[in-house]
Every structure is written in C-alpha cells, then in structure tokens.
Amino acid sequence: MNIAIFGAGSTGCYLAGELLMAKLNVSLICRERIKRSIIENQGITLTSYQGLHQKVMPKALITELATNQNIDSNSNLQNKVNPAPLFDVIFVTVKCHQLAAITEQLLQITHSQSSIIFMQNGLGSLDEILPLLTHRHVSQGITPFNVLQQPNATFHKGTEGQFTFASTQHTKAIQQAMRKAQQSECILVDDMAPVIHGKLLLNLNNALNAITDVPIKEQLSQRRTRKLLSLAMKEWLSVCKQAKLPLTQFTKVKPTWLPLILSMPDWLFNLIAKQMLDIDPKARSSMWEDIQAKRQTEIDYLNGAVVNLGRQVNVSTPVNAAITAGIKQLEQGQTVDIDTLF
Known part of the structure; x- marks a missing residue:
C-alpha cells in the first residue's frame, strides 16, 4: 500500500x-x-x-x-x-x-x-x-x-x-x-456512527480546556470546571436519547455515568476516577493549540453541533451554547471570563 x-x-x-x-x-x-x-x-x-x-x-x-x-x-x-x-x-x-x-x-x-x-x-x-x-x-x-x-x-x-x-x-x-x-x-x-457520537462526548472538553487555559489534568482536578463539563455532557446525552443516537463507550464507565462522576467532590472524584487523571500533566486540547496559534477552531462541529442538533430535536443546550460563544470570542482575539460566561 x-x-x-x-x-x-x-x-x-x-x-x-x-x-x-x-x-x-x-x-x-x-x-x-x-x-x-x-x-x-x-x-x-x-x-x-x-x-x-x-x-x-x-x-x-x-x-x-x-x-x-x-x-x-x-x-x-x-x-x-x-x-x-x-x-x-x-x-x-x-x-x-x-x-x-x-x-x-x-x-x-x-x-x-x-x-x-x-x-x-x-x-x-x-x-x-x-x-x-x-x-x-x-x-x-x-x-x-x-x-x-x-x-x-x-x-x-x-x-x-x-x-x-x-x-x-x-x-x-x-x-x-x-x-x-x-x-x-x-x-x-x-459501524463508525456510535464511535463518532461517543467521541464527541469526550471532545466536548476541548473547548472548555481552551477557555480555562490550563492543562487537562489540572482542569479535571477542579470540581468547578468538571461541573461545567458534566453539564455539557448531560446536554449531549439528552440530545442522543431524543434523537436515538447510539454512543460507543470510551471510558471504564458507561457514558451516562460520566456526568455524575465528574460532578463528585474532589476527594471522591480522585478516589473513584483516578485513572481519568492518569494523563500527562502537560497535555492540552487541540482546540487550545488552535487558539494559541490564532487558527479557526472546529467548535461548530463539536459543541456547536450539539446546539444545532438539540434545536432540531427540541432539547435545550444552554451550556454548550455558552461554550460555543466563548470560543467564538477567543477566535476574535477577545478575552473570556469563565465566571461570566455561564
């Protein structure tokens, strides 16, 4: 070949x-x-x-x-x-x-x-x-x-x-x-469709990582930012349920359990989800790299896609809409305050 x-x-x-x-x-x-x-x-x-x-x-x-x-x-x-x-x-x-x-x-x-x-x-x-x-x-x-x-x-x-x-x-x-x-x-x-849907669940963190501007491990170590990710995931899971879209499981737990685990207090999350933090301390998302390089991101195909499909199946997606808006601001060279974004 x-x-x-x-x-x-x-x-x-x-x-x-x-x-x-x-x-x-x-x-x-x-x-x-x-x-x-x-x-x-x-x-x-x-x-x-x-x-x-x-x-x-x-x-x-x-x-x-x-x-x-x-x-x-x-x-x-x-x-x-x-x-x-x-x-x-x-x-x-x-x-x-x-x-x-x-x-x-x-x-x-x-x-x-x-x-x-x-x-x-x-x-x-x-x-x-x-x-x-x-x-x-x-x-x-x-x-x-x-x-x-x-x-x-x-x-x-x-x-x-x-x-x-x-x-x-x-x-x-x-x-x-x-x-x-x-x-x-x-x-x-x-069948790649469930794989694509399941991967999107994890990719919803790409934009949040770019907005928080810290390594992924540090981001996941903070309940405040994990909570935002859990809410974004809940919205995508609700859209998938309404649209009858199957999701492949990429983690040790079922996709529907991820928001619950991410919402746990730090001490409990660190105990239960230790493997989730088994990542390089310097790892960041590709969207963070795009923002740093002043490149257009793929936000419209990730969190933005959740918003669009949610609109089609009548599922509210305010968190993903806010994340999408935040990335659009970063693309334009503006600063984003995560406390006022949500």
Whole structure:
C-alpha cells in the first residue's frame, strides 16, 4: 500500500509515526514548516506518557500538490520533480472547515480503488463533500487520545487510547502490519456512527480546556470546571436519547455515568476516577493549540453541533451554547471570563 497523511499536523504526524513503526509505506502531505522541522531533526519523534520514544522518517514529504511537485525523499533529501503520485490510502487529518477546499486534490491523487479515511472529530464535516467523492471508498476514523506538538519534530501522546478506523480491506491490512510489528495497535469497527457520537462526548472538553487555559489534568482536578463539563455532557446525552443516537463507550464507565462522576467532590472524584487523571500533566486540547496559534477552531462541529442538533430535536443546550460563544470570542482575539460566561 502507498499511504499518505493529508494535512499532517499533530495528529497526522503521530499517525504517520505509528504506521511507519509498522514498516508501512507512508508519505506526508504537510506544511513547509512541518517538512522543514522533520528534515532538520532527521525524522519524526514519537513520545508518550507511557514512555514511548521512537524516531521514524516518512518515505516522502510533500508540500505542494500539482502536476509536478517537490518531494523530499528519505533516501535523498534533494528537491526533485516528480509526477503527482497516486495513493492507495489517504488519511485526511485537516480541520473540518478545510475539507471542502481539498476535495479536488484528493481526487487527483487517488484512484478508483483508493480508500480515503477522514479523521475529523464532531458532526457534519463530511456532509458537503461526500457527493463529490462517489467514485472513492470513503470511511471515517478517530483519534481517541491527545497529541501535543513539541519542538524538534516531536509529537507527544498525553492520554490513553488507540486509533480507531472503519473496518475495510485496507484498514485490516494496516492492523495486521501493526500487530506484526508489535509496537502499536489500532481498533477496527463495522459501524463508525456510535464511535463518532461517543467521541464527541469526550471532545466536548476541548473547548472548555481552551477557555480555562490550563492543562487537562489540572482542569479535571477542579470540581468547578468538571461541573461545567458534566453539564455539557448531560446536554449531549439528552440530545442522543431524543434523537436515538447510539454512543460507543470510551471510558471504564458507561457514558451516562460520566456526568455524575465528574460532578463528585474532589476527594471522591480522585478516589473513584483516578485513572481519568492518569494523563500527562502537560497535555492540552487541540482546540487550545488552535487558539494559541490564532487558527479557526472546529467548535461548530463539536459543541456547536450539539446546539444545532438539540434545536432540531427540541432539547435545550444552554451550556454548550455558552461554550460555543466563548470560543467564538477567543477566535476574535477577545478575552473570556469563565465566571461570566455561564
């Protein structure tokens, strides 16, 4: 398989690293900044809160997609002109709002038997582009853990979890390669819808983490901010119940129990949910990274999606509406006081 990671940032580079550890043929389609960092540091370094430390080099680093493009090869880092490559599998790791702009490029670098696997969180990101990809095998995947980009082309996994993909011929081959290498693992499922819904329950914290501007572990150690997260989760669970949407369980307890556990006093939460705090002390959400970098966030597909779907099924979602409004303020460079937001 000729595999590409399209839009290789934090998650994309970590995914590339795990695939490369499995001896798979992986190229990165990335920004010039990422390419330069990888070349200068002679590869991608993967680290994790569990002690992983591994360096790998992609087959190619691609910064421009055109008829002819510059490719930096692992074996020869001199620029050279090549025809546009065709990939058998493309993992798309760009932000939700960027998908429409790359659809034509995805068609140009794939063939009729190619798999395009979209790794976006939240709801609704594929609605606009799916009709344009009818001659490709399209599926979804998720990253159920936190990845923080660090200096020197280092990407750090700060929380537990494994990449999860829809079960296809290509992803089965990828899973087999990962198991053979015994350095990483992925999960395959037949129906991604419950997985997407269950992941959204956890992703509701992305925005709160950006608003509180503290590491996730510190945020979860404070009942005040846990309570806000529990209320946001309750709203999504109510929407799912009303809309009859199933949710995959990602934690040790059922999704419906999470709000109750998060609302507990600190001493009881620390006792019962100790594993929930077994994360890197420096881990932060990707939305926090976006706000710091002054990038547009995916709030409309996360908390904003809860609000929109709640409106459709007549379920009130004031907490998620307030969180969405807070992120919109941060995107515009304004300050947000969490005490006056709710």
